[in-house]
Amino acid sequence: MSDIRHSLLRRDALSAAKEVLYHLDIYFSSQLQNTAVPIVDKGTIELVEEFIFHVPKDRSVQPKRMNCVQELQLLEIMCSYFQEQSKDAVRQIIFSALFSPQGNKADDNRMAMLGKLVSMAVAVCRVPILECAASWLQRSHAVYCVRLAKVLVDDYCSLVPGSVQTLQQIFSASPRFCCQFITAVTALYDLSSEDLIPPFDLLEMVVTWIFDDPRLTLITFLNTPISANLPLGCLDLTPLLGLVRWCVKSPLAYKKNLKPSLSNGHTGKLPREAVECEGADRDSQPLYSKLHLSVLQVLMMLQVHLTEKNLFGRLGLLLFEHVAQLVEELGRLVDELNPLNATKEIELSLDRLAQALQVAMAAGALLCGRDDLRSLCSRLPHNNLLQLVMSGPVQQPPHSPYQPGFYPHIHTPPLGYPPRPAAVAHPTISAHAPLPTHTAHPAHNTHPSHPSQTFLPGMTFPYRPIR
């Protein structure tokens, strides 16, 4: 290893970086021939950090810096490397070796480079990189994920108007990436302050994605083996809780952030910002309503899936603690607003909360009893629907029990959801091992070598399994 280092030290920054990439390729390719799970050893990490992210190994060596042109050249080289490397495993391990946060001072540079690479991949639609980034978003700590998301939001939703279109098109190229991206942005924008309200372009894009294909939100979940131990602090398996948060809090959060401008509003000219803010609110609210419906629909689909996989009641996708936290946040928001000024908004928020709780419970996504809900929501103002949900339905004679999976034979997607022709064309599902592992993989042309699949009718989630 030190031999390599010495030879690299003599090179200029760009060629050294290229050399490292070349070295990594050979090194991991050969390792993958012997073992399924290669180890990224310390030496390799150090090489990467020293010659790609330019963090000096020892103080004696003056760190080489690449200029902007060189950096762009390197990004291009990486881009084409991932595009051309046909082995998914090699791509994944190299991406991981390059960009897995190490908790050291190299992480800043690492994240900066990652942000630029992914942003570039979005711009030129490099699917392999987006797929690697999706995996990265699954493995990495939420803090880093949020940072990457922020870079993309800044690049595509804030800096250049209209550039959101480019990001939006990624939907068809890498649904996995989109799913993780949504989870990351819902973690980032939690509506706890004015800054943390999602930009309008971002909101619109996310709603469009999910409304067009609610199943998008479940891709990561369906691709992850249930037995897998998730790394500590990583993002949720689905963006569902984040989306519920958006829907439930948005009426109050937008109201709260409009407050100062409203108080000025009567004195004379409205500040420009306030007008914009109000306009954004008016445009945003229907989007949240649409999003809320999509979330409920996803939950209903989840119910069918959990029932089919015999997981109903055994796998809570929405953790009760998280829901409790959301209820608490909502309670605080209500307190902060003058309830008299925001009756409508509070009603709407509580309606949505009640609906989300009820449907999540019915779908088996939230595992708790109505008693738990009662104690949880006791602090909230009164709401008819919430009351109904907390007390539960009046018991009916049991003559027609509702069977969650009673609709298996019809080949139309449920609940007003228009089928995506490309996806529906492959209604396949893997023959599961005794313990169901949700190892589906989005179907696209860049992965032509899938193992053979067994056809099962009544497949609700038409994503191709990978193994």
Added chain:
Amino acid sequence: MSAQGDCEFLVKRARELVTEDPWAAKAWLITARTLYPADFNIQYEMYTIERNAERTASAGRLLYDMFVNFPEQPAVWREITVITAALRSDCQDKHAQFLRGLFETLPGRVQCEMLLKATEQCFNTLEKAEMLLLLLRRFPESVVQHGVSLGETLLEAESIEDLESPVNCFRKLFVCDVLPLIINNHDMRLPASLLYKYMHKAAEFYISYVTRGPSADGQLQGSQEGVSLKSPGAPRGSQRYIIEGLTEKSSVVLEPWERLLDILAIVGARCEWQGDKGSRSYVEILQRMKELCRYLPSLEGETLSCCRSQVVTCTTLVLFHSAYLYVSAVQPTLFQAHSSPGAVPWILLEDLSSVFSEADLERSSSKHVHKKRKLGEGREKTMSSDDEDGSGKGRGRHILVSKTDMPGWADMLDSFRTARESWDLLHSHEALETEFNRICSSWKTDSWLWLRIFLTDMIIYQGQYRKALSSLHQLASFQPPQQVQVSSQGSLEHHRALIQLASCHYALGEYRLACEKVLEVVSGLVPQAQGPGRATEDVTRTRTKFRKGTDLRLLSCTSKAIMPFCLQLMLACFKLRAFTENRDDLALGHVIVLLQHDWPQGEALFLKAVDKICQQGSFQYENFFNYVTNIDMLEEFAYLRTTEGGKVQLELLPNQGMLIKNPSPALGLVSQEFNTLLLPGVQTADRHHTVTRGITKGVKEDFRLAMERQVSRCGENLLTVLHRFCINEKIILVQSLP
């Protein structure tokens, strides 16, 4: 709160939100459904939202849910009724299309169940049948169970309702929709007798459909009415046709003859017909049947009866097909489907173009048979045209057609031949005939006017004129009496029977009757201005091989063509009488008048008449100056009086002869008084002659004056003169024939 109260609250909230925030409304309902999954109203509300927004897939799914979980709800049934109604209708509006699309989203099993249940709820036979048809079309496996019973139900309904025409809604559904499903389903095993029954039902339907009259009721019997109601230039081909009980779209039957052929092919395959190679043309079928017929005598038992049924069924269809084609060419206005504006009817008559020749005169006077035979005619056997048995006579008769007036003449003659051959084949064995007659009586073909027209023409062609006469009388009975009037187009469709009667009487040698009919026709004609060319000239004559007098001719049924025919026929009648050994001046006079037409075609005959007059030394014909305006003839008669001309004594002025002797043998029984009464034109036109009559010199002077005056009349429209001749002299003409 009660469960019902909860549900009402939830639905109410959703309803409030639908217009302003449909997503929220749906979110409410999804929540509500998870709370109260067994509540119908919640799901119905969900469905209503989706249906009103015409979202096919989601509405379909919800409908399915309701159909499975709430099969007894009236609201569900209302929906299903609306949807199945849309499936049956051919309405193309957006909502109907949405409803049909909605149905398509349902799984087949559910569609099947839904249609069956909806069928059960139908009380109207037609609706029920349409509903069941939807089922059978979609689910071929259900044909085995329901196909035949549906077919029988339809046929039963037809007889219960006592519908006159086979073109009715039940039969249409049976033939066009149910039958193909039944016979094309290979899981069905049907007995041959049933297949024949169905085949015949189909044939009757298609034939009646294609030959339906132009009147909207589709009744063949009413077709003549349609003819008389016809206004010039009315676009009759585009006339809409609706079978009662069906929509306009489903009343349309495309390519009926082709469909019939398809069914024939399938039934043939199913009945394992001899040498059947599936679909073929009608002409091919006839050839095949002819071959098959040769083997009939060698067959026995079941094979024989099977083969016989095959021959009769196939040949009957060929017969009706080609007869239809022939009649639609000959009388196009008869059929709604076929008529094009301005189409002229055609009429099959004796060919009289040889009327000006002297050949038949020679033949009729047996002494001179040898004398003027032309070479080409020598080979033909002499046969009188009124041979009643006519056996062998019809074979190889020639039909002359004006090829320019009738572009499709070759096809038409082919159809006529094919139809005749089919008929002959069906009558070649007694057993075949019996079976064919059974079909005819069950189809009531006696009431088919168009078929009667074909049969009449066929009989005429066969030379069985006696039979043709009764057929023509039968034909006349189809036509209501008030129809006898000339239509504005000068078409004489309603005179067709009368003209053919005349032609047949003539062929039978019944000249008096022939003349009577012809004069009746002429009285209904309006004389046309004389055309420049003669209609007969463009007829290709390939006649040298055929004996004169046995050819037939297809004439367009218009005044322009019919008037000359009438004149020729009269000429032909009188000519034989005029040139007999016995003197008959009246007949000879009529001949001379008639010879003016088509002058100088009749020059030879005229000269022959002049010869006869010279031989007689005298000639008496008082109508001469009324009707002879031909300058050549006038000159000839003026010459006859001179010494060089032979000083023939001519009594051509009215009343001149009456004073001297009885006019003619033919008029022997008629008193002078009566005669003058009958000839008013003669009286008024020549009153001034009375002043000087009786004196020979005066007579000469009268003759000279009359001649001079006559010369000035040469420019008169000859057809008008001859028309007047026919009308004014009607009685004398008829009576001067035996």
